Amino acid sequence: MAAYRLDRLATGSIYLSRVMSWCQDHGKSIVSTSETFDLSSGPGRMVAFILAEVAAGELEAIRERNTNTFDYNYSQGKYKGRMTPYGYKADGDKYVVDHDAKAIILEAAQRIIDQESLRSVLIDLNKRGVPSPRDQNRVNNGKAPKGEQWSNQSLTRILSSETLLGYTLRREVITGPDGKPICNAKGEKQFGKEYVVRDETGAPVKRAEEILSRSRFDELQEALSKKTRSAPKRRTTETALLLRVLFCQCGEPMYRVFNGSKAYYRCASANKGQACGNTTVRLESTNENFTRILMEHYGDHAMQKRVYVPATNNADELASIEAEIENIAEMVMSPAFRGKTRDKLNQRLEALDARRTELEGQAVQLAGYRMEPTGETFSAHFEAFDADQRNAFLRNAKVRVIWDDSTFVAVLGAGSILNLINPGAIPVVADDGYRLSAAEADVLMEHLGETE
Numbered sequence: 001m002a003a004y005r006l007d008r009l010a011t012g013s014i015y016l017s018r019v020m021s022w023c024q025d026h027g028k029s030i031v032s033t034s035e036t037f038d039l040s041s042g043p044g045r046m047v048a049f050i051l052a053e054v055a056a057g058e059l060e061a062i063r064e065r066n067t068n069t070f071d072y073n074y075s076q077g078k079y080k081g082r083m084t085p086y087g088y089k090a091d092g093d094k095y096v097v098d099h100d101a102k103a104i105i106l107e108a109a110q111r112i113i114d115q116e117s118l119r120s121v122l123i124d125l126n127k128r129g130v131p132s133p134r135d136q137n138r139v140n141n142g143k144a145p146k147g148e149q150w151s152n153q154s155l156t157r158i159l160s161s162e163t164l165l166g167y168t169l170r171r172e173v174i175t176g177p178d179g180k181p182i183c184n185a186k187g188e189k190q191f192g193k194e195y196v197v198r199d200e201t202g203a204p205v206k207r208a209e210e211i212l213s214r215s216r217f218d219e220l221q222e223a224l225s226k227k228t229r230s231a232p233k234r235r236t237t238e239t240a241l242l243l244r245v246l247f248c249q250c251g252e253p254m255y256r257v258f259n260g261s262k263a264y265y266r267c268a269s270a271n272k273g274q275a276c277g278n279t280t281v282r283l284e285s286t287n288e289n290f291t292r293i294l295m296e297h298y299g300d301h302a303m304q305k306r307v308y309v310p311a312t313n314n315a316d317e318l319a320s321i322e323a324e325i326e327n328i329a330e331m332v333m334s335p336a337f338r339g340k341t342r343d344k345l346n347q348r349l350e351a352l353d354a355r356r357t358e359l360e361g362q363a364v365q366l367a368g369y370r371m372e373p374t375g376e377t378f379s380a381h382f383e384a385f386d387a388d389q390r391n392a393f394l395r396n397a398k399v400r401v402i403w404d405d406s407t408f409v410a411v412l413g414a415g416s417i418l419n420l421i422n423p424g425a426i427p428v429v430a431d432d433g434y435r436l437s438a439a440e441a442d443v444l445m446e447h448l449g450e451t452e
Contacts, residue, residue, distance in 0.1 A: 007055030
């Protein structure tokens with residue numbers, strides 16, 4: 001077995017010993033073409049083992065230098081290859097805002113904050129052919145896009161990542177008890193939770209201009225944490241107006257069914273083998289009567305919209321300090337941060353705590369929402385929707401209509417926007433199942449539609 005040098009064959013005395021043992025067991029010999037020692041003698045093997053350990057030390061030093069260089073570049077927010085976070089692109093060793101991607105982020109954030117569902121935004125991005133994060137990265141690097149589509153996971157990850165604040169984020173490789181990286185079935189390294197990279201004082205490392213302010217980012221996270229309903233998109237026919245709005249008295253939803261050319265709403269229990277016995281209702285007349293009564297109660301009233309009120313004075317700075325304190329506290333508890341690094345983190349915590357105490361003593365206006373008129377009536381707003389949007393509006397407004405074989409009863413869930421447009425027009429009940437008291441059941445919308 002020939003090698004230019006023994007350290008090309010094996011790095012470290014342990015590995016060289018294994019190779020030499022294998023060669024001896026199989027009647028082979030080792031030859032170094034650039035070194036003159038004799039591996040068949042004791043002194044020659046001793047020299048070989050020493051050189052192997054020297055090579056192992058050199059390899060370890062190279063790894064350490066590369067790691068330190070990588071860590072330093074990360075701590076400085078420099079770009080050193082790999083895919084850039086969506087919303088940014090590389091300019092030399094710096095990150096700069098990708099304005100095409102930024103426009104998409106701002107649009108998606110606004111739509112989510114306006115209570116449009118993530119799924120609806122996702123479908124629209126793919127329908128419009130907006131380049132996916134990977135394709136956008138290819139375009140920025142002068143390559144042709146491959147037509148990859150957006151996924152729910154990628155859109156959620158982008159909108160919930162603190163990279164939108166311009167921060168440098170990193171994930172550490174997960175290692176086992178032996179210190180070696182843990183890999184999945186495909187041999188790919190597994191990484192831990194993403195965290196914000198901080199400088200020696202514990203402050204976040206900003207590698208580029210922020211795309212969202214801290215208050216706007218927090219507003220987006222609040223909106224993402226809420227489940228927003230959207231009308232199903234898989235059907236080829238028009239979405240029924242009262243899909244997942246009209247419910248049977250047994251608690252099951254009522255779905256659209258057809259009998260020849262006529263459409264009806266029927267209790268879902270009929271498809272489960274044990275029909276509850278409640279009658280079906282004509283879809284067309286039920287929709288018409290529901291819309292008519294909805295307009296009687298709300299049509300001429302001013303449509304309201306939620307308007308975000310940003311923090312004033314020091315509330316935005318307080319929010320940033322709170323987020324930073326929480327992140328540093330997690331780092332201090334981690335065994336990965338020891339010695340001087342932990343001391344610096346504790347010093348940063350003390351400075352932040354002092355600043356927080358100072359700010360808390362000042363008058364602040366926390367960020368929040370208020371309702372204000374849109375300048376149009378409810379009827380104009382509602383009639384501008386298509387079928388899918390009308391259904392989605394009713395579901396997000398927490399409207400529920402209950403059919404009890406002879407009477408329709410409409411109720412609103414707590415926090416419904418309809419109760420802000422015309423308070424008390426339809427009774428508001430708790431969200432836990434929309435169960436009605438006898439008094440609540442004695443109201444509104446009696447005998448809507450036609451029974452069959």
